Amino acid sequence: MAGTSQHGKAFIRPKKKAHLLIIEARFHDDLADALLDGATNALDEAGATYDVVTVPGSLEIPAVITFALDGMGEGGKDYDGFVALGTIIRGDTYHFDIVANESSRALMDLSVQEAIAIGNGILTTENDAQAWTRAKRSEGDKGGFAARAALTMIALKEQLGAQS
Numbered sequence: 001m002a003g004t005s006q007h008g009k010a011f012i013r014p015k016k017k018a019h020l021l022i023i024e025a026r027f028h029d030d031l032a033d034a035l036l037d038g039a040t041n042a043l044d045e046a047g048a049t050y051d052v053v054t055v056p057g058s059l060e061i062p063a064v065i066t067f068a069l070d071g072m073g074e075g076g077k078d079y080d081g082f083v084a085l086g087t088i089i090r091g092d093t094y095h096f097d098i099v100a101n102e103s104s105r106a107l108m109d110l111s112v113q114e115a116i117a118i119g120n121g122i123l124t125t126e127n128d129a130q131a132w133t134r135a136k137r138s139e140g141d142k143g144g145f146a147a148r149a150a151l152t153m154i155a156l157k158e159q160l161g162a163q164s
């Protein structure tokens with residue numbers, strides 16, 4: 001099936017027992033369950049631990065990462081990385097482009113400017129069918145992919161010397 005390759009050899013695991021924050025947008029509830037199932041399964045398999053916070057829509061995800069980063073400087077919980085989960089399905093208006101482009105742009109800005117490990121598991125699809133194919137753990141498992149991507153970025157940060 002097109003678009004669901006897992007690129008398994010690209011994934012590496014951190015040496016440390018990583019603790020991550022999963023931020024899930026539940027705008028599409030059942031799809032959110034499927035993405036979370038994939039992400040938590042991948043982190044469990046890797047021996048990582050995680051907290052989960054829920055937001056209404058994908059546009060809220062990047063700010064939660066900023067809240068967590070601010071909290072880490074103020075005695076809050078430490079996170080080694082972040083997993084963003086959500087589904088954006090095209091509707092009739094330009095809103096799709098706003099939500100899809102701005103959520104990804106903000107995640108990219110955060111990852112580069114703050115040097116943090118983020119796995120982007122926000123689906124942007126034309127319809128429900130495309131979303132389900134990608135969200136299900138038994139099919140595209142994009143939640144699992146995003147979690148493994150976050151772990152890989154944590155490992156690369158370890159290897160390249162930037163300490164969190």
Ligand SMILES: Nc1c(NC[C@H](O)[C@H](O)[C@H](O)CO)[nH]c(=O)[nH]c1=O
Pocket residue numbers: 025027028056057058059060086087088089090095099
């Ligand atoms: N249409 C979708 C949204 N829209 C909601 C926004 O993300 C946001 O919650 C709202 O504008 C309030 O700030 N979110 C998704 O995750 N998926 C969609 O398809």
Ligand SMILES: CC(=O)[C@@H](O)COP(=O)(O)O
Pocket residue numbers: 088089090091092093094095096097099
């Ligand atoms: C993200 C979307 O496009 C969406 O859910 C909004 O739908 P619409 O553009 O029909 O208002």
